[in-house]
Amino acid sequence: MRRPWRILILLLVLVLVAAVTVWERLWVRAWTRPLAVAIYPVAMDAASQGFVAQLRAGDFREIGVFLASESGRWSRGKSVPLPRMVLKPTIRELPPLEQARSGAEAIRLSLRLRWYAFRQTSFWESLGGVRLFVLYHQPRHDETLPHSLGLKKGLLGVVHVFATDEQRAQNNVVIAHELLHTLGATDKYDETGKPIYPVGFADPYAEPRYPQDKAEIVAGRIAVSEHRAEIPRDLGQTVIGYATAAEIGW
Ligand SMILES: [Zn+2]
Known part of the structure; x- marks a missing residue:
């Protein structure tokens, strides 16, 4: 195949892949199906x-x-x-x-x-x-x-x-x-693995703030105290927090 044709076909494939990617993102974020x-x-x-x-x-x-x-x-x-x-x-x-x-x-x-x-x-x-x-x-x-x-x-x-x-x-x-x-959704823990306040907390308004009962799922851990965080045992110990909800289009 001649070179200009090869480049044209490659460009078309790239445009198609980009279009499918954008369409898929919009489709899943709509949450209609x-x-x-x-x-x-x-x-x-x-x-x-x-x-x-x-x-x-x-x-x-x-x-x-x-x-x-x-x-x-x-x-x-x-x-x-x-x-x-x-x-x-x-x-x-x-x-x-x-x-x-x-x-x-x-x-x-x-x-x-x-x-x-x-x-x-x-x-x-x-x-x-x-x-x-x-x-x-x-x-x-x-x-x-x-x-x-x-x-x-x-x-x-x-x-x-x-x-x-x-x-x-x-x-x-x-x-x-x-x-x-x-x-x-983006991760909501710091470089030491601890949940970031407030986005990484299951209940940011809890009084007192610690211990939290549950983990925000993309923060990954339950903030038990200021210095300690535990891995949840199951999904029952996790929630989707307000920042993650906004990121995924809810
Ligand atoms: Zn992650």
Whole structure:
């Protein structure tokens, strides 16, 4: 093919991708239809394969229920339609896992992740929905999980969780946190991991301010005292705060 044609086709593809991205953002932020959230499980080790094989869509249902019930507190008392949590077949190929350390690396990682998602999932089925690649690990004493990631552009997330029954409820907290990032929510904790006041507090008006009963979900922790914050056990110990609600269009 002649060079000007190649450039023209590449430009057209870029314009099309940008247009789809903008349309998807507007579409999900309108909250007029039930949000479709597709979960693609990935077993990260041989020991996690059995756990992944027995996952059911019902394991994730509470995430949709959580979003719908929290929206009722912010959207003038009217809940958004119950999001549809769909469990997809297991994926064998791993997504790109490097951590971005600069703006340029973040852009590269985002493009690689979008290319991975394009190859692994059906384009038409995922249009206007969120795709979360949930990576299951065996817990090890000496290891913490890599950082999870939720991207607004492309409505994509890579979520690291543990492959054990005891962690199921907490896994859903992590999945809901990254899902909210894909919808436009920003983190609300400081560099030490403590919730930022007031946006990262479940109840900023509580008197006294500490201890808080619950965590703001994208702040990640319950502010127990000025110097201590605890990880919530399950979604029942979390809320969506006013700043996050505004960011996701409620
Ligand atoms: Zn986060």
